[in-house]
Amino acid sequence: MEILITNDDGIYAEGIYALAKALGKAGNVTVVAPDTQRSAVGHAITIADPLRVTPAKHNGKFFGYSASGTPADCVKLGIKSIMKKSPDLVLSGINLGGNLGYNILYSGTVSGATEGALLGIPSIAISLDTFTKPDFSAAAAFAVKLSGLMKKRSLPPGTLLNVNLPNIAASKIKGVRVTNQSRTSFNDWFDKRTDPHGNTYYWMTGDFKTKDADRDSDVNALKAGYISVTPIQFDLTDYKFISELQNWDIKR
Amino acid sequence: MEILITNDDGIYAEGIYALAKALGKAGNVTVVAPDTQRSAVGHAITIADPLRVTPAKHNGKFFGYSASGTPADCVKLGIKSIMKKSPDLVLSGINLGGNLGYNILYSGTVSGATEGALLGIPSIAISLDTFTKPDFSAAAAFAVKLSGLMKKRSLPPGTLLNVNLPNIAASKIKGVRVTNQSRTSFNDWFDKRTDPHGNTYYWMTGDFKTKDADRDSDVNALKAGYISVTPIQFDLTDYKFISELQNWDIKR
Numbered sequence: 001m002e003i004l005i006t007n008d009d010g011i012y013a014e015g016i017y018a019l020a021k022a023l024g025k026a027g028n029v030t031v032v033a034p035d036t037q038r039s040a041v042g043h044a045i046t047i048a049d050p051l052r053v054t055p056a057k058h059n060g061k062f063f064g065y066s067a068s069g070t071p072a073d074c075v076k077l078g079i080k081s082i083m084k085k086s087p088d089l090v091l092s093g094i095n096l097g098g099n100l101g102y103n104i105l106y107s108g109t110v111s112g113a114t115e116g117a118l119l120g121i122p123s124i125a126i127s128l129d130t131f132t133k134p135d136f137s138a139a140a141a142f143a144v145k146l147s148g149l150m151k152k153r154s155l156p157p158g159t160l161l162n163v164n165l166p167n168i169a170a171s172k173i174k175g176v177r178v179t180n181q182s183r184t185s186f187n188d189w190f191d192k193r194t195d196p197h198g199n200t201y202y203w204m205t206g207d208f209k210t211k212d213a214d215r216d217s218d219v220n221a222l223k224a225g226y227i228s229v230t231p232i233q234f235d236l237t238d239y240k241f242i243s244e245l246q247n248w249d250i251k252r
Numbered sequence: 253m254e255i256l257i258t259n260d261d262g263i264y265a266e267g268i269y270a271l272a273k274a275l276g277k278a279g280n281v282t283v284v285a286p287d288t289q290r291s292a293v294g295h296a297i298t299i300a301d302p303l304r305v306t307p308a309k310h311n312g313k314f315f316g317y318s319a320s321g322t323p324a325d326c327v328k329l330g331i332k333s334i335m336k337k338s339p340d341l342v343l344s345g346i347n348l349g350g351n352l353g354y355n356i357l358y359s360g361t362v363s364g365a366t367e368g369a370l371l372g373i374p375s376i377a378i379s380l381d382t383f384t385k386p387d388f389s390a391a392a393a394f395a396v397k398l399s400g401l402m403k404k405r406s407l408p409p410g411t412l413l414n415v416n417l418p419n420i421a422a423s424k425i426k427g428v429r430v431t432n433q434s435r436t437s438f439n440d441w442f443d444k445r446t447d448p449h450g451n452t453y454y455w456m457t458g459d460f461k462t463k464d465a466d467r468d469s470d471v472n473a474l475k476a477g478y479i480s481v482t483p484i485q486f487d488l489t490d491y492k493f494i495s496e497l498q499n500w501d502i503k504r
Contacts, residue, residue: 043295051453
């Protein structure tokens with residue numbers, strides 16, 4: 001199995017090492033990842049600048065390709081220019097921080113896997129719901145398990161899996177839930193400050209509102225100690241609203 | 253009516269002038285837009301850097317607020333820090349270039365309007381399907397018409413309108429179609445080059461595959477000379493696939 005791995009925390013992040021190491025037992029791994037942190041880049045791609053690709057080492061040995069672009073750029077580069085054979089699987093992660101609810105729109109991790117799905121490759125985004133003291137072992141083991149399943153089962157074209165794990169010991173995880181994307185998002189605001197030269201600037205800040213009464217949501221699965229697996233797709237059409245919109249006086 | 257306008261071509265682009273001028277007759281317009289071109293940024297937001305906001309002029313008069321961020325940043329800033337009252341409407345555009353099919357994932361224009369919808373404001377993204385010799389008049393007039401409709405009708409929470417116009421004279425436009433997002437995307441590849449110092453770099457390039465047999469798609473509406481209006485939403489869950497995924501041997 002040929003496996004392409006990317007992330008948005010950058011090629012020197014612990015999460016991508018854990019993922020690449022675990023998957024190395026399941027197949028032939030190629031890592032193409034951003035040269036620095038690219039969190040919250042959404043599905044950005046680089047069209048106005050050239051991309052640089054350089055080899056990156058880990059523990060003194062070649063680890064993968066470091067690219068001056070976004071996760072989506074890395075997946076395109078991996079599939080179209082770097083790998084000799086098209087991958088059987090694209091994995092993005094393991095992200096430091098959950099990718100839940102509407103926040104997946106801002107997620108570079110999810111966009112790496114989305115790019116894989118758009119290019120017709122079975123793809124998984126995987127995130128650990130913590131920013132401190134991460135233990136990537138359960139997430140890495142689950143990624144290996146899912147990769148095995150992907151060989152036997154198939155996703156619909158354009159659909160990918162968004163996986164999130166609570167940051168607890170593998171033995172304490174209660175199980176796996178197939179979930180829907182919750183209707184929660186960051187509640188953000190701006191901290192207005194003045195720099196030493198008298199100029200105003202703003203810092204975006206906020207908290208994640210995890211209120212969600214829906215038992216089957218990604219947020220609630222994590223709260224209850226389960227791994228969350230949400231199948232997601234990118235036909236954004238609101239089909240339910242089309243007939244009502246037809247009745248607006250919209251046509252000339 | 254309080255109206256917030258942004259775009260991804262930057263605050264000095266012709267399309268945003270045309271839109272702000274036209275909407276100025278329909279309401280009280282506040283412009284908050286990126287200080288430079290931010291095309292293909294997707295739904296990126298700026299969390300690791302502070303944001304600067306400076307006044308921008310057009311024809312010697314104050315026009316709006318120029319921000320050192322993405323379209324999504326601008327909408328957040330506009331609503332949460334700059335405007336005194338929350339807007340009744342967010343408009344993003346008029347973009348130079350169509351935002352159709354899967355390409356809307358990469359679109360800064362669409363992400364500006366998406367941010368508005370996520371914050372609970374009726375929102376419209378509007379794009380002109382050309383990169384050369386744009387005539388923004390029909391698009392600006394249609395934006396005014398839609399804004400009027402928005403006062404009378406309401407969108408479901410989280411749903412926004414993605415509008416695209418062919419670059420033809422208003423008199424030649426055949427009408428308006430309510431459409432779905434087509435399953436077309438860029439067919440891109442990388443042009444591998446060597447710089448004067450002997451280092452390799454890559455340019456992303458490609459073409460837009462507009463093949464789509466679906467009469468009701470955004471792409472086909474434009475081809476046939478119609479304005480395309482697609483209602484879009486951001487619950488990405490693939491609900492149709494959930495029951496099948498439950499049957500995978502995914503649980504422990």
